[in-house]
Amino acid sequence: MSSSVTPTSKPVKTTGLHVGDAAPGVRKVDPILIADGVRRTFGGLTAVDVEHVEIPRGAITALIGPNGAGKTTFFNLLTGFDKPDTGTWSFDGRSLAHVPAYRVARMGLIRTFQLTKSLALLSVMENMKLGAKNQVGENLFRSLIPSIWRKQDGEIEAKAMELLTRFKLDAKKDDYAASMSGGQRKLLEMARALMSDPTLVMLDEPMAGVNPALKQSLLDHILDLKASGMTVLFVEHDMHMVRHIADWVIVMAEGKVVAEGDPHKVMENPAVIDAYLGAHHDTDLGADSEHVEALKELIDDEQ
Amino acid sequence: MDWGAIFGNAAVELISPTTAAYALAALGLAIHFGYTGLLNFGQAGFMLLGAYGYAIPALKLGWPFWACVLTALAASVIFALILGIPTLRLRADYLAIVTIAAAEVLRLIFTTNEFRAVTGSANGLSEFQVDLLALNPFPPGRYGFGPFVFDNRVWFFLVIAWIVVAIAAVFTWLIMRSPWGRVVKGIREDEDAVRALGKNVYSYKIQSLILGGLLGTLAGILFVLPRAVVPSYFQPTLTFVIYAVLLLGGAATILGPIVGSIVFWVLLSFFSGFVSRAVTAGWFPFMTQVQAGQLRFILVGVAIMLIVVFMPQGLLGNKKELAFVK
Ligand SMILES: Nc1ncnc2c1ncn2[C@@H]1O[C@H](COP(=O)(O)OP(=O)(O)O)[C@@H](O)[C@H]1O
Ligand SMILES: [Mg+2]
Numbered sequence: 358m359s360s361s362v363t364p365t366s367k368p369v370k371t372t373g374l375h376v377g378d379a380a381p382g383v384r385k386v387d388p389i390l391i392a393d394g395v396r397r398t399f400g401g402l403t404a405v406d407v408e409h410v411e412i413p414r415g416a417i418t419a420l421i422g423p424n425g426a427g428k429t430t431f432f433n434l435l436t437g438f439d440k441p442d443t444g445t446w447s448f449d450g451r452s453l454a455h456v457p458a459y460r461v462a463r464m465g466l467i468r469t470f471q472l473t474k475s476l477a478l479l480s481v482m483e484n485m486k487l488g489a490k491n492q493v494g495e496n497l498f499r500s501l502i503p504s505i506w507r508k509q510d511g512e513i514e515a516k517a518m519e520l521l522t523r524f525k526l527d528a529k530k531d532d533y534a535a536s537m538s539g540g541q542r543k544l545l546e547m548a549r550a551l552m553s554d555p556t557l558v559m560l561d562e563p564m565a566g567v568n569p570a571l572k573q574s575l576l577d578h579i580l581d582l583k584a585s586g587m588t589v590l591f592v593e594h595d596m597h598m599v600r601h602i603a604d605w606v607i608v609m610a611e612g613k614v615v616a617e618g619d620p621h622k623v624m625e626n627p628a629v630i631d632a633y634l635g636a637h638h639d640t641d642l643g644a645d646s647e648h649v650e651a652l653k654e655l656i657d658d659e660q
Numbered sequence: 661m662d663w664g665a666i667f668g669n670a671a672v673e674l675i676s677p678t679t680a681a682y683a684l685a686a687l688g689l690a691i692h693f694g695y696t697g698l699l700n701f702g703q704a705g706f707m708l709l710g711a712y713g714y715a716i717p718a719l720k721l722g723w724p725f726w727a728c729v730l731t732a733l734a735a736s737v738i739f740a741l742i743l744g745i746p747t748l749r750l751r752a753d754y755l756a757i758v759t760i761a762a763a764e765v766l767r768l769i770f771t772t773n774e775f776r777a778v779t780g781s782a783n784g785l786s787e788f789q790v791d792l793l794a795l796n797p798f799p800p801g802r803y804g805f806g807p808f809v810f811d812n813r814v815w816f817f818l819v820i821a822w823i824v825v826a827i828a829a830v831f832t833w834l835i836m837r838s839p840w841g842r843v844v845k846g847i848r849e850d851e852d853a854v855r856a857l858g859k860n861v862y863s864y865k866i867q868s869l870i871l872g873g874l875l876g877t878l879a880g881i882l883f884v885l886p887r888a889v890v891p892s893y894f895q896p897t898l899t900f901v902i903y904a905v906l907l908l909g910g911a912a913t914i915l916g917p918i919v920g921s922i923v924f925w926v927l928l929s930f931f932s933g934f935v936s937r938a939v940t941a942g943w944f945p946f947m948t949q950v951q952a953g954q955l956r957f958i959l960v961g962v963a964i965m966l967i968v969v970f971m972p973q974g975l976l977g978n979k980k981e982l983a984f985v986k
Contacts, residue, residue, distance in 0.1 A: 438855075458852075458855045458856065459855050459860050462855070462856055467856065467857070467858075469856075474852060474856070475850075475853075476846045476849035476850055478848075478849055479845055479846060487842055487854065487857055492839045493839075494839030495843055495859070497867055497871075500834070500838035500839060501835060503837075506838065533980070546853075553857065
């Protein structure tokens with residue numbers, strides 16, 4: 358994962374997000390999501406064991422950590438796609454424990470998946486329209502009478518068109534999502550998530566498998582989300598990218614939050630270096646050597 | 661060889677009430693499988709509930725026909741809820757297992773002698789159409805044109821059957837082009853993605869199961885109107901034949917199930933007439949009439965295999981989709 362891509366202009370970082378020292382579980386000035394004692398085990402393996410973590414509102418937070426650290430599982434737990442053994446967590450002050458995934462989404466917490474989930478045999482436009490909230494025509498009885506839903510459907514289509522144009526997918530609007538490249542599908546999934554005007558967007562490895570040209574635009578889109586008032590939490594392996602766009606970084610290893618902080622400082626934290634090198638020693642995953650590479654590059658970069 | 665009779669009998673299947681019933685049952689499966697991706701292997705069970713749900717109140721309670729129809733539909737909804745509530749939260753295959761088993765359980769309940777007084781057990785029930793036939797607007801007698809000569813009873817059932825099919829097709833078309841249909845098609849593609857967009861996937865799957873089941877139940881009524889209700893009609897093979905009809909026509913289409921049913925029945929009648937007369941004429945000296953009766957299903961099976969191999973999207977399916985089938 359060579360990181361030749363850098364944003365065109367240097368993004369404006371949000372600072373002053375936390376209260377006190379930047380330690381794991383540090384309090385935030387204005388948290389949008391708070392998790393406490395969230396634990397998930399698979400048989401004997403503890404995939405997630407987060408004591409306390411807060412996600413700052415209105416900022417871009419990166420969740421990093423070696424493969425198998427539990428980032429995706431943590432995402433699944435927070436969004437109702439998986440059930441923890443124990444734990445409570447709240448979004449915008451409302452408890453999310455035992456709330457089913459679709460209700461979490463309706464509250465304004467929208468996520469994307471590490472393995473892209475485009476709806477292959479639906480057109481790009483249909484994919485987009487599915488993202489809109491409160492559609493009257495989604496009720497079986499009302500669906501029978503087009504005059505009830507047609508006007509709203511037109512508005513949704515106009516909004517979808519606007520987003521597709523922004524994401525440069527407008528030319529493909531009538532094609533099956535299946536006909537698009539992996540990177541375009543990532544873009545579509547992100548654009549679709551925006552159809553519901555979420556307050557918190559959680560992106561699981563939005564850049565994975567995306568070619569450099571598209572990476573650039575994805576990156577700008579993520580910055581746009583923040584500019585339009587949304588909070589972003591994203592998982593990413595590309596350290597350069599993290600450093601460039603994230604306002605805050607949370608590091609997970611073996612299910613736990615091991616470090617938190619400003620993207621420039623967190624990399625110097627011995628716990629972070631440990632996390633990556635530790636994972637590198639334990640396992641022999643090719644991908645992990647990438648992290649170490651990236652980490653070394655970054656440390657060099659900082660000096 | 662009486663080719664006229666062979667073609668004439670085949671032509672009758674173009675419009676027979678049975679063709680309409682199979683088309684309707686397949687349309688129900690199109691909602692389940694073609695649009696929502698639900699694997700219902702118990703469509704025969706929904707049809708059975710239509711047949712008995714109609715016949716039992718008509719015969720044993722003397723209820724008017726509309727009350728019998730409503731009874732059948734209510735039974736169908738309850739059956740769908742029993743099948744769907746525990747399984748639709750689980751992986752897709754669980755519904756398949758539970759539906760095929762539940763349909764068999766129903767058939768065996770209606771076959772057993774325990775409930776003979778109500779169900780007629782293996783002999784089934786007949787003469788339950790009296791109330792409906794009182795409304796027959798066709799004057800007594802046999803009439804028609806070309807090969808389509810039927811008595812007034814058959815004409816009546818035939819017209820009812822195709823009107824119901826037409827209404828069901830328009831209904832299905834309306835819901836599938838709406839935002840409701842969009843959600844359901846999204847669920848077919850990836851239910852987690854749809855869930856992540858704030859849709860109550862479980863509720864949509866149950867709605868879809870109920871709707872497709874209701875069409876199956878109506879199909880069961882249409883199927884038995886021209887005949888007696890016998891439990892052995894509702895074997896698992898009935899479900900498989902209806903799947904064949906659906907795949908033949910095109911799984912995610914409105915007219916596919918109708919075209920599929922017509923092609924299926926016309927082919928079946930044609931092969932059956934041809935083989936039977938060929939055996940009589942001594943063309944196949946190695947074969948008896950009984951074997952000839954089996955052969956027609958083999959020929960239809962081969963014909964369907966050929967269509968599915970060379971036209972996997974079905975007669976009316978969208979060829980473009982094929983490029984992306986995993
Ligand atoms: N459904 C599952 N069953 C068993 N183990 C799982 C399951 N999901 C994740 N895991 C395990 O949990 C750990 C964390 O995985 P994951 O959350 O995918 O990590 P990350 O996204 O940080 O790479 C890994 O060891 C993984 O093998
Ligand atoms: Mg992951």
